[in-house]
Amino acid sequence: MAVGIEGPISELDRALAAVGELINNIRPEQWSASTPCADWTVRQIVNHLIGMNRVFAAILADEPPPSRVDDISDDELGRAYGESAAALVAAFEQPGVLDRSFDGPLGAASGMDRLQIRLYDLLAHGWDLAHATAQPVRLPEDLAEQSLSFARGQVSDQARHGRFGPAQIVADDASAIDQLAAFLGRPIDAPR
Numbered sequence: 001m002a003v004g005i006e007g008p009i010s011e012l013d014r015a016l017a018a019v020g021e022l023i024n025n026i027r028p029e030q031w032s033a034s035t036p037c038a039d040w041t042v043r044q045i046v047n048h049l050i051g052m053n054r055v056f057a058a059i060l061a062d063e064p065p066p067s068r069v070d071d072i073s074d075d076e077l078g079r080a081y082g083e084s085a086a087a088l089v090a091a092f093e094q095p096g097v098l099d100r101s102f103d104g105p106l107g108a109a110s111g112m113d114r115l116q117i118r119l120y121d122l123l124a125h126g127w128d129l130a131h132a133t134a135q136p137v138r139l140p141e142d143l144a145e146q147s148l149s150f151a152r153g154q155v156s157d158q159a160r161h162g163r164f165g166p167a168q169i170v171a172d173d174a175s176a177i178d179q180l181a182a183f184l185g186r187p188i189d190a191p192r
Contacts, residue, residue: 008115009092011143015119016085018139019049019126024078026133031074035132036186037125038165042132045125046077053084056118059104060091060111088118117154120147120180127181137177144176151183 023046031043040048047070055065072080091097098111109117123144130137155164165185170178174188182188 008098008112009089011140011146012092012115012119012122013085013089014140015122015126015143016053016089019122019129020078020081020085021138022126022129022133022135023049023081025135026078026129028074030133031077033132035128036181037128038185040128042129043074043077045128045132046081047072049122049125050077050080050084052118052121053081053088055104056114057084057087057091059102059114060094060097062102065105113154116147116150119143120151120184123147123177124181124184124186127177127186137175139177141176144180148176148180148183151180155184 026042026046031041033042034040035042035045037045050072051066051068058065092111092115096111098115100111101108102111102114104114123139126139127137129135130139168182168185168187170182170188174182178188
């Protein structure tokens with residue numbers, strides 16, 4: 001966890017660290033495994049997480065998005081994720097970032113909204129990775145609950161097209177992370 005950060009940025013840092021732990025525990029033979037995120041392998045999800053961390057950091061710095069990089073070797077993916085996570089936290093730590101509005105591929109949003117968007121994407125894909133690699137789902141429940149509330153207000157049926165599957169049925173007493181994954185289209189009975 002980064003030293004000296006508070007509030008929403010420390011929440012993002014906690015989620016990044018939890019997902020980083022999952023990534024660091026992926027065994028070499030698991031990189032090509034399928035995941036509950038339709039059509040994506042473990043490797044593709046980790047590449048997506050690295051790429052989105054870099055894209056969000058660029059947006060917050062008013063820079064053009066970086067070019068897509070998919071040629072990171074398997075043994076370097078953990079390091080690349082850690083570097084992208086640190087860059088993202090540093091971008092959010094800049095004064096006034098949470099209050100400013102930023103344009104991005106899906107329109108304008110405040111820094112705080114961008115943080116929340118990054119958080120729900122990160123947690124959902126962390127859930128994907130845990131299930132695909134048979135790891136315990138040790139993602140912050142408080143952040144999953146917060147992300148679920150935010151996502152419910154942001155992800156309409158129209159916004160799902162091309163980004164999320166239809167919301168799945170889940171038990172009322174399911175964990176917040178399972179509820180978030182189900183809301184974002186993951187079947188909760190996905191094989192582990």
